[in-house]
Amino acid sequence: MSATATLELDYTPQCVPPISNEPDPTAENYLNHSHTWLSWLLTVDHKRIGIMYLVAVTTFFVFGGLAAMLVRINLLTPTGAILELDQYNKAFTAHGTIMLFLFLIPVVPGVLGNFFVPIMIGAKDMAFPKLNLASFYVYAFGAVFFIVALLTGGLDTGWTFYPPYSSKYSHTNVLLAGTGVFILGFSSILTGLNIIATVHKMRCPGMSWGRMPLFVWAMYATSVIQVLATPVLAITVTMLAVERIFGVGIFDPTLQGDPILFQHMFWYYSHPAVYIMLLPGMGVINEVLTCFSRKNIFGYAAVAWSTIGIAVVGYLVWGHHMFLSGQGVYLGMLFSILTMLVAVPSAIKVFNWTATLYGGTLTFQAPMLYALGFIALFTIGGLTGIYLGVMGTDIHLHDTYFVIAHFHFTMVGGMMFGWQAGLHFWWPKMTGKMYSDFWSRLAAVTTLVGFSLTFLPQFVLGFSGMPRRYPYYPPEFQMFNILSTAGASIQGIGYLMPVFYLTASLFFGKNAGPNPWRATGLEWQTASPPPMHNFDELPHVTCGPYEYALPSSFQLVEASHNPDHPGGDHPHLVTAGDPHGRH
Amino acid sequence: MHAEQKPIVFEHEHAPPNSVGVTTLIFVIMLGLTCMALLVGFSDLGPMKIYANLGVACVQALVVSMFSMELKNQDKLTWLTAAASIFWTAILFLFTMTDYITRGYAAH
Amino acid sequence: MAATNSTHDGAAPIVAHHFNNILQQQSSVRFGMWLFLATEVLFFGGVFCAYTVYRRWFPLDFEAASTALNPMIAGINSFLLLTSSFTATLAIRAAYTGNQGRLKAMLAATIVLGVAFLGFKSFEYYQDFEEGLVPSAQVANPDPLHHHARGMDSQFAHNLQHVLEHKKYYKDGAHLEDVNLDRCRLFFVFYYGMTGLHVIHMIVGIGLFIWQYILASRGFFVPKERFVYVEVLALYWHFVELVWIFLLPLLYMTGHHSFSDL
Numbered sequence: 001m002s003a004t005a006t007l008e009l010d011y012t013p014q015c016v017p018p019i020s021n022e023p024d025p026t027a028e029n030y031l032n033h034s035h036t037w038l039s040w041l042l043t044v045d046h047k048r049i050g051i052m053y054l055v056a057v058t059t060f061f062v063f064g065g066l067a068a069m070l071v072r073i074n075l076l077t078p079t080g081a082i083l084e085l086d087q088y089n090k091a092f093t094a095h096g097t098i099m100l101f102l103f104l105i106p107v108v109p110g111v112l113g114n115f116f117v118p119i120m121i122g123a124k125d126m127a128f129p130k131l132n133l134a135s136f137y138v139y140a141f142g143a144v145f146f147i148v149a150l151l152t153g154g155l156d157t158g159w160t161f162y163p164p165y166s167s168k169y170s171h172t173n174v175l176l177a178g179t180g181v182f183i184l185g186f187s188s189i190l191t192g193l194n195i196i197a198t199v200h201k202m203r204c205p206g207m208s209w210g211r212m213p214l215f216v217w218a219m220y221a222t223s224v225i226q227v228l229a230t231p232v233l234a235i236t237v238t239m240l241a242v243e244r245i246f247g248v249g250i251f252d253p254t255l256q257g258d259p260i261l262f263q264h265m266f267w268y269y270s271h272p273a274v275y276i277m278l279l280p281g282m283g284v285i286n287e288v289l290t291c292f293s294r295k296n297i298f299g300y301a302a303v304a305w306s307t308i309g310i311a312v313v314g315y316l317v318w319g320h321h322m323f324l325s326g327q328g329v330y331l332g333m334l335f336s337i338l339t340m341l342v343a344v345p346s347a348i349k350v351f352n353w354t355a356t357l358y359g360g361t362l363t364f365q366a367p368m369l370y371a372l373g374f375i376a377l378f379t380i381g382g383l384t385g386i387y388l389g390v391m392g393t394d395i396h397l398h399d400t401y402f403v404i405a406h407f408h409f410t411m412v413g414g415m416m417f418g419w420q421a422g423l424h425f426w427w428p429k430m431t432g433k434m435y436s437d438f439w440s441r442l443a444a445v446t447t448l449v450g451f452s453l454t455f456l457p458q459f460v461l462g463f464s465g466m467p468r469r470y471p472y473y474p475p476e477f478q479m480f481n482i483l484s485t486a487g488a489s490i491q492g493i494g495y496l497m498p499v500f501y502l503t504a505s506l507f508f509g510k511n512a513g514p515n516p517w518r519a520t521g522l523e524w525q526t527a528s529p530p531p532m533h534n535f536d537e538l539p540h541v542t543c544g545p546y547e548y549a550l551p552s553s554f555q556l557v558e559a560s561h562n563p564d565h566p567g568g569d570h571p572h573l574v575t576a577g578d579p580h581g582r583h
Numbered sequence: 584m585h586a587e588q589k590p591i592v593f594e595h596e597h598a599p600p601n602s603v604g605v606t607t608l609i610f611v612i613m614l615g616l617t618c619m620a621l622l623v624g625f626s627d628l629g630p631m632k633i634y635a636n637l638g639v640a641c642v643q644a645l646v647v648s649m650f651s652m653e654l655k656n657q658d659k660l661t662w663l664t665a666a667a668s669i670f671w672t673a674i675l676f677l678f679t680m681t682d683y684i685t686r687g688y689a690a691h
Numbered sequence: 692m693a694a695t696n697s698t699h700d701g702a703a704p705i706v707a708h709h710f711n712n713i714l715q716q717q718s719s720v721r722f723g724m725w726l727f728l729a730t731e732v733l734f735f736g737g738v739f740c741a742y743t744v745y746r747r748w749f750p751l752d753f754e755a756a757s758t759a760l761n762p763m764i765a766g767i768n769s770f771l772l773l774t775s776s777f778t779a780t781l782a783i784r785a786a787y788t789g790n791q792g793r794l795k796a797m798l799a800a801t802i803v804l805g806v807a808f809l810g811f812k813s814f815e816y817y818q819d820f821e822e823g824l825v826p827s828a829q830v831a832n833p834d835p836l837h838h839h840a841r842g843m844d845s846q847f848a849h850n851l852q853h854v855l856e857h858k859k860y861y862k863d864g865a866h867l868e869d870v871n872l873d874r875c876r877l878f879f880v881f882y883y884g885m886t887g888l889h890v891i892h893m894i895v896g897i898g899l900f901i902w903q904y905i906l907a908s909r910g911f912f913v914p915k916e917r918f919v920y921v922e923v924l925a926l927y928w929h930f931v932e933l934v935w936i937f938l939l940p941l942l943y944m945t946g947h948h949s950f951s952d953l
Contacts, residue, residue: 123709124708124709125708125709126709127719127723128719128723129707129709131723189730193723193726193727193730196726197719197722197723197726200660201715201718201719201722202709202710202715202719227726227729227730228667228668228671228729228730228733229733230730231730231731231733231734231736231737232675232733232734232736232737234734234737235735235737235738236737238884238888239738239741239884242880242884246826246827246880247827247828248826248827248828248876248877248880249876249877249880250741250877250880255828255876255877256749256871256873256874256876256877257877258744258745260682261679261741261744264678264679264682265675265679265737265740265741268679268737315671315674316674316678318678319678319682326686327682327686328681328682328685328686328687328688329688330681330685330688331678331681331682331686334681335678533708538711597714597717597718597721599787600780600783600784600787600918600922601780601783601784602784603781603784606780606781606784607777609777610773610774610776610777613773613776614770614773617766617769617770617773620769620940620944621762621766621769621944623940623944624939624940624943624944624945624946624948625762625948625949625950627947632945633940636940636941636944636945637940639940640936640937640939640940643936644933644936644937647776647929647932647933648929651776651780651929651932652926652929652930657721661721661722661725664722664725664726664729665725665729667729668728668729668732668733669732671733671736672732672733672736672739672740675733675736675737675740676736676740676743679740679744680740680743680744680747683744683747683748684747
């Protein structure tokens, strides 16, 4: 084995002056080293697989958004504006299932996790590259299967597909859709398995757990949840399918079954699932906040351990979805207390982020705007979750628009904003191109305004009593519904804008250079886009991940002492030990 | 400030697989335990039968996991993975069974 | 182990491009399989949990239904599976020491024993179908004037009663007063479901053993470092054995069997 050279890590990349007029990147990178269809379709390179996930999840996000549009337009009038009753059921079910299973769960692990976890820990690839590719194809196949099921008959059971309606009475494509969910679950498990093995076994020398970026901690915790929770969903869907196909009674009360058993097993997965969706977004926020406030994260250990805490305690609270189902009251009380406990780690993170911002040198590019939006919106979402977690208030708020507003604040205001922050933060690294600063900031603000207008009225609707999943409502609620739909349109524009300016950046954007944001972290120490094997030499890490406070390795030098710049007389930067200035 | 952390080491060779003799011994023990399991099934222990059944099964499971799957030779990470799978299954059982046991307590 | 990273026939190198050394690779492969087995524990754990719920709710019905199963085939299958685990473990040792002949023999033995298990299981299912122990909603006699005893509405209940009459514990209707034979369908749903899932996992395992046998015939395991792949497949096979270890008492041994029934 030849001796591998060690990559010289620069621990003060943030002190490098911003580089303008970056020359064309002619170096071979993961994008340009081969162009054939097969080199993409059969790639085992985690970066290319991440790009393929990006294309896929964006496509399915558009489908889910179209379904949302149908729902919101239908709610413009109190008696349903454009859809029949059964069509409305299919529309909100399609929106929920597509957004959850085809978008929110795979988006950050599939795109940013696949792309950056190996680079951030100094590895050349994931632990099991072929499994990574298989996991993508399983996802794509399951997603297409699911969409076909939705288009050729639809699904009207709601995303929770409770029996006995889903197993006995519904005439829609429950079996096909359930199979699609089962297949998608497999993809989720395999991705999680890969990330756990990678983080444990593939870290470069010196990369201890305490030096890993918090994004990797978040991806690790997410993967633990994916691996442990998804199999229970798989078996639950299987039992539902058996009940539906063979007409037997596992959950059917007329055949001595118990429908609440389905709910227990379903929510055993589906509550941790919301943390699968949320934790990666929180991981992104750690990276973005530290970079754009030029500060080390406040309380690294607290944030890392609270990530693990959310992952573990998140398994102990599922009954808060079932307070009104017929579940035992004593168990309900236990779940209620545990629900309040699970809010604590999330709150710890919000406090730590706020403390990170305090005293920092803030700049407000698009990733930072999305990150700040995340903190504000997620806090509202999290607090409203407490209302729902307290059994007494939940009796009035269960199955109302309050619940819908709560989970959209956490999932969209939280996770979606986190995804946008991550996409905008790492876009220059993935593609080597910078996008328009103006349009990206405008899109962030538009999305924030649109989102708030969409979902704040829904809190009011909820505690006024408007039930969820109903196409008809009392006329006095119409004003809030119209506001909500107007907000949804603005939000939609906010989501469409990145598609345009990010695509435009591929053709017209300036070359970004290796570190346009002057961030720390191993991924910013390679070229943009990264070379195929990530690192030419094996990195050896000796510092923490957010060393924004290290003294600069550059120093100002008087120009008159410099024979290479006879005409200039203003001070410029040189590296320590290099008297002739940085070339 | 930048103290040297312990390097990640893979130089520790994993223990070799069980020898033929040890494997045969485990096989014979499992044969005996299976016979016991069948005997319990044919016996009439009344309410204790289920506990005897599960007791024998647990001993069998311990033998298979510790010795056939060589869990006792593995590193802490593998122990953690195996323990986590049991613990998380236990969470599912515990909370679900609590519902069915206590459902009638507050009923009027 | 100062091994060269090449095989004699110029096939894929022993250490993949993204690993630094063979020990890291072996460690990762082993860990990957343990992680996968953790997911399988949760997968089967779900259906075991559902079984436990109903077992606690309807204990007498479950005991009666379990008595209708065939404990002798279950016992034979237990010994077959146990022996196949034994041969799979011996295969690891053979690969580790580089004994290609013994490796292929042990893999083949595992395959044969596994197929024998499936054979007996098919026969058992066939017997159950013949006895009409299929949990369907088919009603015994749709004539509303025909009076049924409680819990005897379905054809299944009549079939089950017929089977139980031949068992010593339930002879002449003994111990059947509190048993709702309609409700025993629930037990049979779990019986077919759990053993069916187990069978699917066995088929996948046998398929993988066949693949490894073919690889062994091609000399894939000549470099002794590759024993780890035999080891992880054996881990999977041991897990399949573990599931059976719990299926046996919960599904079969719950019933009131006696030697005179055999």
